[in-house]
Amino acid sequence: MKVLSLFDxxxxxxxxxxxxxxxxxxxxxxxxxxxxxxxxxxxxxxIVHHGNVYDGDFTQFKGYDLLLGGSPCTYWSIAKKDREIDCDGEGFRLFQEYVRALEESGCQYFLYENNYSVHQNIKDEITRVLGVEPIMINSALVSAQNRKRCYWTNIPFTSFPKDKGILLKDVLESGVTWQDKSYCMTARYPGAVLFNTLERKQRTMVAEPVPINTYCNGETMPMGAAQRGRYVDGEKTEQHIEIREDGKSNCLTTVQKDSLVCSPVRIGQYGKGGQGQRIYSVVGKSVTLSANGGGQGAKTGLYKIDLPDGDYIIRKLTPIEAERLQTLPDNYTAGISNTQRYKCIGNGWTVDVIAHILGGLHDV
Structure with a gap:
């Protein structure tokens, strides 16, 4: 089969x-x-790569059999403020490139995917242009992720995927979860923080048992600190508590906030104790937010939560766990930074859903 894939x-x-x-x-x-x-x-x-769809001459693919694609939902998603709700924006222009590819290539079969939350006006127009009704499939049937997507296709398939009963706990490398299924994995997952999961019902995080008493021979200790004003966006300033890590106080000055004591703060660590591997108590001051860094607690460190059955930190899913939500092989996205891995995974398809639909090609 000869395949042309847009927004690949x-x-x-x-x-x-x-x-x-x-x-x-x-x-x-x-x-x-x-x-x-x-x-x-x-x-x-x-795979042969061709770059931007706007530059594509799709007539060179005459005689191809299958057109795949899912134009970016960025402009249509319900998560976007002032999202496009009609056919005049950039989102629909990108969809029209898919239509142009279908017309110029003459592919016999097509599969087009987009977010279930797309405004009905746009879904109706896609349906009119492609000539088929959308089929909504939730990735939860084949993975540990709730992910509702619409599929427009002329590939004959007569049934939905069977529910495999996969739960979030089944894809974790370690730790525990308080959800049966993950929220939808999106390209914005790298910015996940706890309130996303608890309050906004997005960007799933999980709990990891804390190896307590691993810092300073099991004893928490006072930490020297200072309250500093730091510029934000080059104009406004914000106040931060900045912690010393050498056991010393800051230089004593006439300004009281230059030399503070926070206790307790850091109570443990993973690995070598890098920024993203340090464990902090929720009692005490926050660690200074770092603009860069990796590890399970990238940018802010890991915060201990006291629960009746023990102590836990709340962490993001690992890239491998995120891949499993999309039914990708482990380390399929290895070779780029974790931030980019999460984005690529979130922008991707749930492979087993697509495989189920494409399986209908056996019958043609």
Whole structure:
């Protein structure tokens, strides 16, 4: 089968074709995210990449069999303030490139995907243009993630995927969860903080038992600190408590906030105790927010939560756990930074859903 893929991302379409057992003669992809292309090339060196859809001459793909694509939902998503609700914006212009590819290539079969939350006005117009009704499938049937997506396709398939009964706890490398299913994995997951999960019902986080009493021979200790004003966006200033880590106080001055004591703050660590591996008590002052850094507690450190059955930290999902939510192989996105891995995974497809749909090609 000859395949043309628009907005290809990390080539979940190719992986889905393999899982569905569909032989692929050639696979041509259009994608502008350099990190996604890096992942695609590492996993599938045979894919031919062409860049931006706006620059595409799709007549060169005459005779191809299948067109895949899901134009970016950034402009249409309900999570976006002032999202587009009609067909005059950039979101629909990108969809029109998909339509142009379908017309110019003459592909016999097509599969188009987008967010279930897209405004009904836009969904109705997509339906009118493609000539088929959307089918909503929740990825929760085949993975540990709630992810409702609409699929427009002329590939004949007569049933929904069977519920595999996969729960969030089943995909964790370690730790425990208080949810059966993850919230939808999105490209914004790198910025996950606890209130996203508890209050906004998004960006799932999990609990990790704390190896307590691992700092200073099991004893918490006072920490020297200072309250500093730091510029934000080059104009306004914000006050931060900045902790010393050498056991010393700051220089005594006439300004009281220059030399403070916080106790307790840090109570443990993972690994070598880097910024993202330090454990802090919720009693005491916050660690200074770091603009960079990695680890389970990137940017802020890990905060201990006291629960009846023990002490836990709340952490983000690991990249491997995020891959499992999208039914990707472990370390499929390795080779780029974790931040970019999360973004690429969130922008991708749930592979087993796509494989189920593409399986209908066996019957044509």
């Amino acid at each position: 991302g990390i080539s979940c379409g190719m992986l889905a074709l393999q899982r569905a057992g569909i032989p692929v003669e050639c696979y041509d992809a259009f994608e502008i995210d350099k990190y996604a292309v890096t992942v695609s090339k590492r996993n599938f060196p045979v």
